[in-house]
Every structure is written in C-alpha cells, then in structure tokens.
Amino acid sequence: MNAINKPEKQALARTVLELDVNNHAGVMSHVVGLFSRRAYNVEGILCMPVGDGVSSRIWLMVGEDIRLDQMVKQVEKLEDVLAVRRHGAEHQVFERLEEFFR
Amino acid sequence: MPRPTTETLTGAQIVVRLLERQGVRTLSGIPGGAILPIYDALSQSSLIHHVLARHEQGAGFIAQGMARASGEVAVCMASSGPGATNLLTAIADAKLDSIPMLAITGQVPTPMIGTDAFQEVDTYGLSIPITKHNFLVGSAQELLDIIPRAFRLAASGRPGPVLVDIPKDVQNQAVEISEWPAPGVADPVLAAPAELIEHAAAMINAAARPILYLGGGVVHSGASELAVALAEKASLPTVMTLMALGAMPVDHSLSLGMLGMHGARCTNFALDECDLLIALGARFDDRATGKVAAFCPQAKIIHIDIDCSELDKIKTAHVGICGDVAAVLRQLAPQVGAQLRAPWLSRVAVLKAEHPLRLPGVDDARTPYGLIRAVADGLDEFGDQAIVATDVGQHQMWVAQAYPLRRPRQWLTSGGLGTMGFGLPAAIGASLAQPERTVVCFSGDGSILMNVQEFATAAEEDVNVKVVLMNNASLGLVFQQQTMFYGERIFASKFKGVPDFVKVAEGFGWRTLDLDLTDDPRAALRRALALRGPMLIHASIDMREQVLPMVAPGASNKDMIGG
Numbered sequence: 001m002n003a004i005n006k007p008e009k010q011a012l013a014r015t016v017l018e019l020d021v022n023n024h025a026g027v028m029s030h031v032v033g034l035f036s037r038r039a040y041n042v043e044g045i046l047c048m049p050v051g052d053g054v055s056s057r058i059w060l061m062v063g064e065d066i067r068l069d070q071m072v073k074q075v076e077k078l079e080d081v082l083a084v085r086r087h088g089a090e091h092q093v094f095e096r097l098e099e100f101f102r
Numbered sequence: 103m104p105r106p107t108t109e110t111l112t113g114a115q116i117v118v119r120l121l122e123r124q125g126v127r128t129l130s131g132i133p134g135g136a137i138l139p140i141y142d143a144l145s146q147s148s149l150i151h152h153v154l155a156r157h158e159q160g161a162g163f164i165a166q167g168m169a170r171a172s173g174e175v176a177v178c179m180a181s182s183g184p185g186a187t188n189l190l191t192a193i194a195d196a197k198l199d200s201i202p203m204l205a206i207t208g209q210v211p212t213p214m215i216g217t218d219a220f221q222e223v224d225t226y227g228l229s230i231p232i233t234k235h236n237f238l239v240g241s242a243q244e245l246l247d248i249i250p251r252a253f254r255l256a257a258s259g260r261p262g263p264v265l266v267d268i269p270k271d272v273q274n275q276a277v278e279i280s281e282w283p284a285p286g287v288a289d290p291v292l293a294a295p296a297e298l299i300e301h302a303a304a305m306i307n308a309a310a311r312p313i314l315y316l317g318g319g320v321v322h323s324g325a326s327e328l329a330v331a332l333a334e335k336a337s338l339p340t341v342m343t344l345m346a347l348g349a350m351p352v353d354h355s356l357s358l359g360m361l362g363m364h365g366a367r368c369t370n371f372a373l374d375e376c377d378l379l380i381a382l383g384a385r386f387d388d389r390a391t392g393k394v395a396a397f398c399p400q401a402k403i404i405h406i407d408i409d410c411s412e413l414d415k416i417k418t419a420h421v422g423i424c425g426d427v428a429a430v431l432r433q434l435a436p437q438v439g440a441q442l443r444a445p446w447l448s449r450v451a452v453l454k455a456e457h458p459l460r461l462p463g464v465d466d467a468r469t470p471y472g473l474i475r476a477v478a479d480g481l482d483e484f485g486d487q488a489i490v491a492t493d494v495g496q497h498q499m500w501v502a503q504a505y506p507l508r509r510p511r512q513w514l515t516s517g518g519l520g521t522m523g524f525g526l527p528a529a530i531g532a533s534l535a536q537p538e539r540t541v542v543c544f545s546g547d548g549s550i551l552m553n554v555q556e557f558a559t560a561a562e563e564d565v566n567v568k569v570v571l572m573n574n575a576s577l578g579l580v581f582q583q584q585t586m587f588y589g590e591r592i593f594a595s596k597f598k599g600v601p602d603f604v605k606v607a608e609g610f611g612w613r614t615l616d617l618d619l620t621d622d623p624r625a626a627l628r629r630a631l632a633l634r635g636p637m638l639i640h641a642s643i644d645m646r647e648q649v650l651p652m653v654a655p656g657a658s659n660k661d662m663i664g665g
Contacts (some may be wrong), residue, residue, distance in 0.1 A: 023344075025238070026227075026230075029227065029230060030230055037231055040584065070414075074412055075413035076411075077409070077410075077411055079235040079255060
C-alpha cells in the first residue's frame with residue numbers, strides 16, 4: 001500500500017461489514033486475526049454492546065479485494081459470530097464518525 | 103420423582119467428571135503447577151487412564167493418534183506456559199488435517215493473569231489461529247457449558263482442535279452441582295439442496311472423462327464405501343490426496359492412487375485430460391494441485407465439502423455443494439446413472455501402462471520401496487489390518503506411494519502441517535485406541551529425533567508399535583531438493599554425527615532389529631513384526647535415493663521430474 005498516495009488510496013472501493021457477535025473478551029481478537037494473518041488491512045473498526053449486552057455489533061471498514069468473499073466466509077465460520085451483513089462504502093456508520101477524526 | 107442429589111465439587115472434579123461422562127477412557131498429558139488440581143482429581147478417576155507423555159508435543163500427537171485411528175474426539179492436557187506452548191505444534195497440525203481434539207491447559211490463577219506470573223503465557227491468544235475455537239474459563243460453573251460444547255465443536259462439521267484454558271483458581275473453585283449436562287456430540291448434518299444434487303448428477307452423467315478426487319473429508323465423514331460405490335457405478339477413475347489414502351483400496355481397478363507432487367505420472371496425466379473433476383472432501387492443496395491454473399485445465403468442477411469456505415477458495419466450482427460428503431453421496435448416488443465409459447477407462451488403462459508408478463528395487467528389502475513392501479508382506483496376508491503411521495519426509499512419500507493401503511483410518515500421516523516428529527507419538531496413540539492392531543510407524547533419522555523421548559512413553563505403556571527407521575544420515579527431502587533445485591549445494595542436510603539408534607532404543611527398553619546385520623531381511627522382519635510390544639527396526643538407506651516422480655514446487659503437475 002505504501003506505493004499508493006493518499007487520494008488514490010481513498011479512491012479504492014471500500015466495503016462495510018456489520019457483524020453480530022457474542023460479547024466477551026477475545027471475540028474482537030478472533031475477528032481481526034482473520035484479517036491480519038492474511039495481511040488484509042482493516043481500515044476502520046467500531047464495536048459496541050447491543051441490547052442487554054449479551055451480544056455486540058462490530059462494524060468493519062475494509063478494502064474491496066478479491067479475497068473479500070473468502071474473508072466473509074471465514075468470519076461466518078467463527079463460533080462467536082452470529083451474523084454477517086455486507087454494506088457498500090456509502091453506509092453512514094463511518095461517515096458520521098469522521099468529525100472525530102479531523 | 104426423587105430429588106436430584108446435590109454434590110459440591112471443584113472445577114477440577116467437574117472437568118474429570120465431564121470427561122468421564124463424554125466416554126473418555128484414555129488421555130495423554132504432562133502435569134505441572136497450574137494444572138495440578140485437575141491431575142489431583144484425575145488421580146481419583148477409576149475410569150480414565152492417563153498416559154504420561156515425555157514432552158507436551160508428544161501428548162498432543164498421542165491424542166491425535168487416538169483421534170485419527172478412532173474418529174472420536176481425543177483429549178490431551180498440559181500445564182501453563184511452556185506446557186501450553188509445547189502443545190501448539192500438535193494443535194496446529196490437528197487444525198490443518200481436521201482432527202477432532204480437545205486440549206485442556208492449566209493457566210495461572212485469574213488474579214495473576216496479565217502480571218507476567220511464573221509460567222504465564224497468553225495461551226488463549228496464541229491458540230486463536232490454530233484452533234477451531236478456544237475458551238478461557240471464567241468460573242467453575244462455566245465448565246458445565248464449555249466442556250460439552252468443546253466436544254461438540256471439535257466433532258461437528260469439519261472436525262478440528264478446541265482448546266480450553268482453565269485458570270488454577272477456577273480448578274479449585276467449589277460449586278454445587280445438581281444436574282449434569284448431556285455429553286457434547288456432533289451436530290446433525292443437513293440435507294443438500296435438491297437442485298444442486300440434480301445438477302451435479304447431470305454433469306456426471308454427461309461427462310466423457312470424469313475423475314473422482316477424494317480428500318481427507320471422505321475419511322472423516324465415513325464416506326469411503328459410498329465413494330467407492332459411486333466410482334464403481336459410474337466408472338469413475340479415482341485419485342486420492344495424501345489424507346485420503348486408504349479410502350479406496352490402492353489395488354482397486356479404478357484407483358489411480360495419490361495425485362500431485364509425488365503422484366504417478368499416469369495419475370497426473372489423467373487429471374490433465376479429464377473433463378469433469380468431482381472433488382469430495384478435498385481442498386485443492388498446493389501439494390495436490392501443483393500450479394493451480396494448470397490443474398485439470400479442461401475440467402468442469404463439482405466440489406462437495408462440509409466447510410463452505412473451501413468452495414471457490416482455490417478453484418471456482420461449477421457446482422459447489424456445502425454438505426457432509428456421506429450425506430451428499432447418499433442423495434447423489436441414486437441419480438447417477440450406471441455407465442461403462444469404455445473409451446475413457448481404456449484411455450486411462452493406456453496411461454497406466456505407459457506411465458506407471460515406478461518402484462525401483464521393490465523386490466529388494468534393502469531399498470526404500472522394497473523395505474516398505476516387505477514390512478506390509480510381513481504383517482499379515484493383505485497388510486491391511488495394521489495401522490500405518492509415518493513421520494515427514496522422503497520415507498513418508500515412499501510409504502504413501504508403495505504401501506498397499508486398503509482401508510480408511512489405516513493411514514496416519516501429518517498432511518497439512520507436515521510435522522516431523524508426528525509419527526512415534528501418533529503411533530502410540532493409535533495403539534492405545536486400537537490395542538488389537540499392530541501399529542507400524544515408518545520414520546527417518548531426522549524425524550525420529552524430534553520426538554525421540556516418546557520411546558519412554560511407548561515402553562511404559564508397552565504399546566504394540568513397530569518403528570521402521572529408514573536411516574540415510576540426512577534430512578532426505580531437503581538433500582533431494584538441494585540436489586535437484588539448488589545446484590547440488592548440499593548444506594545443513596547431511597548429519598555428521600549420527601546416533602546409534604539401536605542402542606538408543608535399547609536404552610529406552612525397546613527390542614530392536616538391525617536389518618543391516620541380517621542375511622535374510624524378510625524373514626527377520628516377519629519374526630520381529632510378530633512379536634508383541636515396542637520394537638525398533640533399523641535399516642540403512644542410501645542418501646542419494648530420491649522420491650520420484652516429483653513436481654517442482656510451483657510447477658504444473660504435468661511437468662514431472664523422473665519416475
């Protein structure tokens with residue numbers, strides 16, 4: 001990625017993944033480990049408990065990549081992942097956070 | 103109804119009781135500070151036989167040997183820190199070969215986690231990428247859920263290793279138990295969509311040159327007979343991966359043996375010509391496919407696997423069916439028409455005649471192939487009652503090529519991870535699981551030293567394990583690759599100091615046979631193999647012997663060297 005300058009980097013297509021997961025220590029590690037061990041960068045991460053706190057929702061922003069289908073299948077295989085939904089880069093969850101990153 | 107009786111038990115006692123309730127009767131491990139409460143509870147069990155390994159990696163592979171031979175979840179144990187890190191290689195090996203295993207590790211007490219306490223290591227973090235799932239237990243109560251779940255996870259779907267890390271205070275914590283959970287068993291398998299089955303059947307019926315490609319999943323799902331029956335009904339020439347050897351008897355008329363890097367020329371040539379590849383429980387591993395773009399270039403692909411993430415991972419399937427191989431074959435077989443396929447079978451027969459697997463020296467028991475066949479002949483009439491384990495290297499490939507494997511679960515080898523040191527402890531485990539069988543472990547002088555300490559365990563348990571040590575005083579496969587691909591620059595692959603393995607084994611209390619010193623190696627082998635108990639059979643092999651044919655790593659399977 002180093003050879004790509006910033007505007008080009010932003011032009012790369014993004015995907016937003018929405019994961020429902022069990023809420024306990026280690027779940028995040030299971031999820032991001034799948035990406036890091038493939039040298040697949042996760043650009044953005046958000047996680048908050050939902051409802052009574054038994055489960056959490058993880059939002060991931062990742063680059064569109066030929067490996068993405070395989071990544072989603074691998075994430076779905078994790079015991080603590082209850083559901084995975086794919087959204088386009090236009091999803092607002094990260095967009096609306098951007099003011100905290102200026 | 104009588105009121106359920108309430109017992110007060112510690113976490114350690116709960117673990118042991120849950121293992122007993124799962125039907126565990128043998129497990130392997132090594133105690134240490136952080137797992138002593140569980141060992142104390144284990145000492146009171148009249149049902150579980152604990153096998154004391156001499157290195158935790160040995161304990162892990164003993165459990166693997168039990169699991170591979172039986173198909174049941176097997177258990178190993180280790181203490182925290184180095185005990186846990188020593189287990190990791192055996193766990194990673196189980197992950198890559200989809201072996202159902204439960205590893206239980208002790209951990210420092212909860213309040214000390216994260217303080218760099220004595221023998222503390224992040225076992226949970228270390229084991230994430232090499233387990234199917236893992237747990238760090240927070241309370242004794244949780245064990246009632248976690249232990250049965252761990253068994254269920256290890257056995258369900260694509261089997262694999264599960265690790266449960268239990269802090270010492272949790273092991274000592276007492277809780278009241280009034281009700282026990284049901285033992286964890288594999289989830290039931292689901293039926294595959296009817297339209298995919300129809301589509302696959304139509305493709306098989308329409309194919310002119312189909313090949314059936316069996317992987318380890320066929321063995322795991324108990325689908326060998328169904329796969330052979332399908333091959334016979336539809337006249338499908340059949341190839342096997344290293345992990346699937348034994349699924350179809352190697353002398354079956356439809357068998358093309360092992361495919362890939364060290365497969366016969368006829369096998370890889372047939373794949374090159376096929377117009378339909380039916381992959382059952384196989385994952386298109388690079389050692390099987392060679393250069394993927396050149397693998398079965400003319401073929402449509404039907405891929406059946408219980409792990410949905412294997413479909414389209416390496417090769418895009420024309421029909422991908424996510425399901426248990428046995429269940430899918432039961433649905434599929436009635437829709438596949440009986441065919442003779444005479445033109446294709448005669449073409450395959452021509453390939454077999456022109457490019458057979460060459461086994462030079464097979465009649466001479468002092469050559470690699472000859473020794474392997476002599477061992478098979480010396481075991482029993484068909485050589486298929488025994489279990490055959492291997493280490494990793496040239497000897498492993500020679501055995502894969504030459505041993506007449508004829509039944510599933512006869513063959514125990516480290517396929518995915520390729521772990522030297524696998525053979526001896528895995529053979530011990532197989533013998534513990536099936537004591538009525540002779541277990542032969544083919545090994546090399548490089549591999550055997552990697553878990554040589556398990557000679558002591560084997561002697562202590564008096565297992566019926568025969569180690570056939572093919573000694574070429576080198577790391578043979580490295581030597582071979584340096585000879586073939588690195589301009590014969592032999593480096594770090596020849597041993598200058600070679601131990602006297604016969605004396606080493608005798609020192610551990612093993613009986614020994616040095617074939618180098620016998621006039622009639624076949625007769626000596628027959629006598630040695632008939633004796634019960636551990637036995638080292640030592641045979642010197644020429645360092646320049648090679649495993650052939652060979653596909654260079656990254657090359658196309660049809661570009662084979664030698665053979």
